[in-house]
Amino acid sequence: MNEPGHEQQSAPGKPGEVETTGHVWDGDLREYNNPLPRWWLWSFYATVVFSLIYWLLYPAWPIAGTYTKGVAWINYEVEGEPQRSHWNSRALLLRDMQTGDAAVRQREFLQVIAEADHDTVLSDTDMLAFVNSYARGIFGDFCAACHQTGGAGIIGLYPNLADDNWHWGGTIQAIEQTITRGRMGYMPPYRETFDDQQADAVAAYVLSLAGHEGGDPEQVSLGGAIFQGYEGGCYACHGREGLGLKSQGAPNLTNDIWQNIDVTGAQSHAERQALVRDLILRGVQREMPAFGDRLSPAEIRVLATYVHQLGGGL
Amino acid sequence: MSEQYQARIPIYPRSVKGRFRNLKWAVLALAYGVFFLLPWLRWERAFGPDQAVLFDIPGRRFYLFDLLVHPQDIFWLAAVLIILALLLFMVTGLAGRVFCGYFCFQTLWTDVFMAIERAIQGDRGARMRLDRSGWTAGRLLKKGATHAVWLGVAFLTGLTFTLYWADAPALAAAFFTGQAPFAAYATTGLLTLTTWLLAGVLREQVCTYMCPYARFQSVMFDRDTLIISYDRDRGEGTAGRATLRGGGRDLAARREGGVGDCIDCDYCVQVCPVGIDIRDGLQYQCIHCALCVDACDAVMDRLKWPRGLVRYTSEHALAGQRTRLLKPKTLGYGVPLLLITLLLAWGVAHQAPLDASVSQVRQPLFVRLSDGSIQNSYEIKVNNKTQYPMTLEVRVSGLDGAVLDMGRIEQVTLMPEHRTTLLARVRYQAPPGAARQQALVFELVPVMPEGLDPVLVGSQFILR
Known part of the structure; x- marks a missing residue:
C-alpha cells in the first residue's frame, strides 16, 4: 500500500x-x-464538562480499596438520629423510606389500623388489603424462616399457621400475645412412666379420638383408662374429650391435624400407632421466641391480623 | 487541510405569500389553538377532575374528555403508536414529507420563531445587513428583543405542556407563586430551553442532523410519490435557464430560442428554510414545506406565465407518465392501518367497567382443616374503572360443595377509579377418589348498580 x-x-x-x-x-x-457540524463538537465538549462536574459531586472513581466520594452530601435519619454522608443511593433509599411521601402515608395508615378495633379492620377491605400487603413483608423478615412463606410450617418442627387449628388460640388477641411474649410448649416424656404396652394403648386411644378406625378395641379401652386416669393424666392438658387446652398450648386431639408427626402421611394403622407412641415416649418441647422487643405494637397488630386470616378459624 | 468541523452556514429565509403559506398558517393556527387552549378546557365529570384532558401520572389515569384510560389499557397506546407509524408511512409514500412540511412541531415552532425574527429584524436583506454590521446598540437591541420574545414563546410552550399533567388553573397559580412541585419547574424549564434552542438557534439542523424520521422517510418514496420538484425540462429548455435580461420577457420568444422558463431569480432559494436549491433535484434536506412553490408561482403570476415550474409532482409525471396512487404499497399500509384503527375503536367502545384477576396463593397450595376439608386461598384483585361507586359480591361456582370464606367481608364497595385486593379462602370436602386438581370459577357480581354483567374468572382448586 x-x-x-x-x-x-x-x-x-x-x-x-x-x-x-x-x-x-x-x-x-x-x-x-x-x-461534522461544529455544534456537535460543542455538544461533545459539554458532555466532557458535565462528567467533570459529576465526578466532583458524586461517587465516581475507584481508587485501590476505596473510591472518590464527591462533595455532594445527603442528610437522612435512621431511627430519629440525623445522619449525613456523601451522596449515595443507599442513603437516598433510607431517606425515602423514612421521609418519602409514600413512607409517610404508609406510616399514617398503619397507625389508623393499629388504633382501630379488630372488628373494624376485619370488615374493611382497604384495611385488610393494607394488612395483607404490609404484614407479608414483616412475616417474610421475622416469621418465614421457621413458619415458611405463607405459614405452612414444617411438620415436627414449626406449626402450620395456614390451617384453622390453633394450639394457643387463633383470635387476633391470642396471636398478638403469642408474638409479643413468645410461647413455651411442653409435653413431658412418658418414657419413664409407661411401658411399651401402655404407650401402645394410649397411642391407639389417641388415634381413635382423631377418628382413625382399626385400632385393637382392647388397646383402645386400656389406653382410654390411662389417658383419663391418674396413671397417664393426659386429660389434665388435653381435656376429657381430648379437645385440648389453649392456655397450655395443648393441641386438640380429636381432629386429624398433626403438627409433630406425619400421621396423615403414614400408610397403615400400625405405622400411625408407632408414630404416636414414639411421640408419647419422647415428649415435646418447643419454643417460639418473643418478638415484643423487636416489633412495634402496631407491627405486631397487623402481623397478628395477617396470621389470623391465613387459615381462618379460632 | 480542510476544516474538521463545519460552522453552520447561516440561512436567511425570505418571506413569501401564497396558497401553501396560507395553508401552513392555517395548520399552525389550529395546532397552536389546540395545544395552548386544551388544558384550560373544563369538562363535567361525575367523579374525578373537571379538566377535559389531564394526564394524571400519580393517580395513574389519563382523562381524555369522556374517556378514562387506565394502565391496563396500555394496549391502546400500542395501537395508537402503530396507527401513527402506519399513517406516517402511508402518507409519506403517497405525498412525500407532508408531516415534516406542515405538521411537525419543529416546523411549526420554527415558523413562529422566524416570524418573530422577521417582525423585529426585518426581512432577509435587512437581517443579512444586520448580521454584517458591527455590534452596534441597534443590533444588540434587535437581537436581544428577538431572543427575549423567543424565550417568552418557549416559556409559554413549556408551561402549557406542564399544565397537561395537573389541574391547569391550580398549577398555573401555584407556578407563579412558587408553590408548584419541583417537577413542574423542571419540565417547564427544560422545555423552555429546548424550544428556544431547537426552534430559535438550531432550526434546520434538527431536521438534517438529528431527526431520524427525516432520514428514513425517503425510504418510502417511489416514482409515484408526490414530491416538490422543479420541472427541469420546462425550466432549462435546451439552452438552459436565463434571466429576464439575458433571455427576454417574452415567453414564446424564449421557448423559440430554446431558453428555459426559469428566470434564475433565486426567489425559490431565498425562501427555503433549509437553505437548498430545489432546482438541484430531490435532496434529503428538503422538508417539503412547499414555500418554493409559492415563491415560483408568485414570480410566474407577475410575469403572467403559467404556474407550476416548481410544483407538487411525481417522477413518473415529470417523465410524462401517469402517477398511480393506488399501488401495492398504499394497500400494504392502508389495510393494516384500517384494521388496527377498527381494533382500537372496538377496544375503546368495549372498555370493561370492572377488571378482576384471581391468583391462587401458592404457599401453601392447599391445607387440611380440622374438619377434614381442604382449603385453598386466593388473592382477588378488583378494579372499578367506572366513575360511580360499585358494590360487588364474590361467589364461587363450578365446584359443587365448595364453600367460599371471605371472613367478614360480605360485599365489597369500590369507590370510582378505586381498586383493592381481597383474600378469599375456599373450602371443599372432597369425595373419595376426586382428582387432584379441580376447576373453579370466581364470579364477581355487581349488585349496585344493577344491570352490569358479572365478571367470571376461572381458577383451580388443588386437593393434594
Whole structure:
C-alpha cells in the first residue's frame, strides 16, 4: 500500500459532487470531506464538562480499596438520629423510606389500623388489603424462616399457621400475645412412666379420638383408662374429650391435624400407632421466641391480623 | 487541510405569500389553538377532575374528555403508536414529507420563531445587513428583543405542556407563586430551553442532523410519490435557464430560442428554510414545506406565465407518465392501518367497567382443616374503572360443595377509579377418589348498580 499522497483539496463543482480532503491512496482513492457540524463538537465538549462536574459531586472513581466520594452530601435519619454522608443511593433509599411521601402515608395508615378495633379492620377491605400487603413483608423478615412463606410450617418442627387449628388460640388477641411474649410448649416424656404396652394403648386411644378406625378395641379401652386416669393424666392438658387446652398450648386431639408427626402421611394403622407412641415416649418441647422487643405494637397488630386470616378459624 | 468541523452556514429565509403559506398558517393556527387552549378546557365529570384532558401520572389515569384510560389499557397506546407509524408511512409514500412540511412541531415552532425574527429584524436583506454590521446598540437591541420574545414563546410552550399533567388553573397559580412541585419547574424549564434552542438557534439542523424520521422517510418514496420538484425540462429548455435580461420577457420568444422558463431569480432559494436549491433535484434536506412553490408561482403570476415550474409532482409525471396512487404499497399500509384503527375503536367502545384477576396463593397450595376439608386461598384483585361507586359480591361456582370464606367481608364497595385486593379462602370436602386438581370459577357480581354483567374468572382448586 502506498503512503497517502496529497493533492489540492477539491471543492464541489457540479451539484451532487462532494468536496475531498486532499488525501490520496493508491493513486486514485480519495477521502470525501463531510465535516461534522461544529455544534456537535460543542455538544461533545459539554458532555466532557458535565462528567467533570459529576465526578466532583458524586461517587465516581475507584481508587485501590476505596473510591472518590464527591462533595455532594445527603442528610437522612435512621431511627430519629440525623445522619449525613456523601451522596449515595443507599442513603437516598433510607431517606425515602423514612421521609418519602409514600413512607409517610404508609406510616399514617398503619397507625389508623393499629388504633382501630379488630372488628373494624376485619370488615374493611382497604384495611385488610393494607394488612395483607404490609404484614407479608414483616412475616417474610421475622416469621418465614421457621413458619415458611405463607405459614405452612414444617411438620415436627414449626406449626402450620395456614390451617384453622390453633394450639394457643387463633383470635387476633391470642396471636398478638403469642408474638409479643413468645410461647413455651411442653409435653413431658412418658418414657419413664409407661411401658411399651401402655404407650401402645394410649397411642391407639389417641388415634381413635382423631377418628382413625382399626385400632385393637382392647388397646383402645386400656389406653382410654390411662389417658383419663391418674396413671397417664393426659386429660389434665388435653381435656376429657381430648379437645385440648389453649392456655397450655395443648393441641386438640380429636381432629386429624398433626403438627409433630406425619400421621396423615403414614400408610397403615400400625405405622400411625408407632408414630404416636414414639411421640408419647419422647415428649415435646418447643419454643417460639418473643418478638415484643423487636416489633412495634402496631407491627405486631397487623402481623397478628395477617396470621389470623391465613387459615381462618379460632 | 480542510476544516474538521463545519460552522453552520447561516440561512436567511425570505418571506413569501401564497396558497401553501396560507395553508401552513392555517395548520399552525389550529395546532397552536389546540395545544395552548386544551388544558384550560373544563369538562363535567361525575367523579374525578373537571379538566377535559389531564394526564394524571400519580393517580395513574389519563382523562381524555369522556374517556378514562387506565394502565391496563396500555394496549391502546400500542395501537395508537402503530396507527401513527402506519399513517406516517402511508402518507409519506403517497405525498412525500407532508408531516415534516406542515405538521411537525419543529416546523411549526420554527415558523413562529422566524416570524418573530422577521417582525423585529426585518426581512432577509435587512437581517443579512444586520448580521454584517458591527455590534452596534441597534443590533444588540434587535437581537436581544428577538431572543427575549423567543424565550417568552418557549416559556409559554413549556408551561402549557406542564399544565397537561395537573389541574391547569391550580398549577398555573401555584407556578407563579412558587408553590408548584419541583417537577413542574423542571419540565417547564427544560422545555423552555429546548424550544428556544431547537426552534430559535438550531432550526434546520434538527431536521438534517438529528431527526431520524427525516432520514428514513425517503425510504418510502417511489416514482409515484408526490414530491416538490422543479420541472427541469420546462425550466432549462435546451439552452438552459436565463434571466429576464439575458433571455427576454417574452415567453414564446424564449421557448423559440430554446431558453428555459426559469428566470434564475433565486426567489425559490431565498425562501427555503433549509437553505437548498430545489432546482438541484430531490435532496434529503428538503422538508417539503412547499414555500418554493409559492415563491415560483408568485414570480410566474407577475410575469403572467403559467404556474407550476416548481410544483407538487411525481417522477413518473415529470417523465410524462401517469402517477398511480393506488399501488401495492398504499394497500400494504392502508389495510393494516384500517384494521388496527377498527381494533382500537372496538377496544375503546368495549372498555370493561370492572377488571378482576384471581391468583391462587401458592404457599401453601392447599391445607387440611380440622374438619377434614381442604382449603385453598386466593388473592382477588378488583378494579372499578367506572366513575360511580360499585358494590360487588364474590361467589364461587363450578365446584359443587365448595364453600367460599371471605371472613367478614360480605360485599365489597369500590369507590370510582378505586381498586383493592381481597383474600378469599375456599373450602371443599372432597369425595373419595376426586382428582387432584379441580376447576373453579370466581364470579364477581355487581349488585349496585344493577344491570352490569358479572365478571367470571376461572381458577383451580388443588386437593393434594
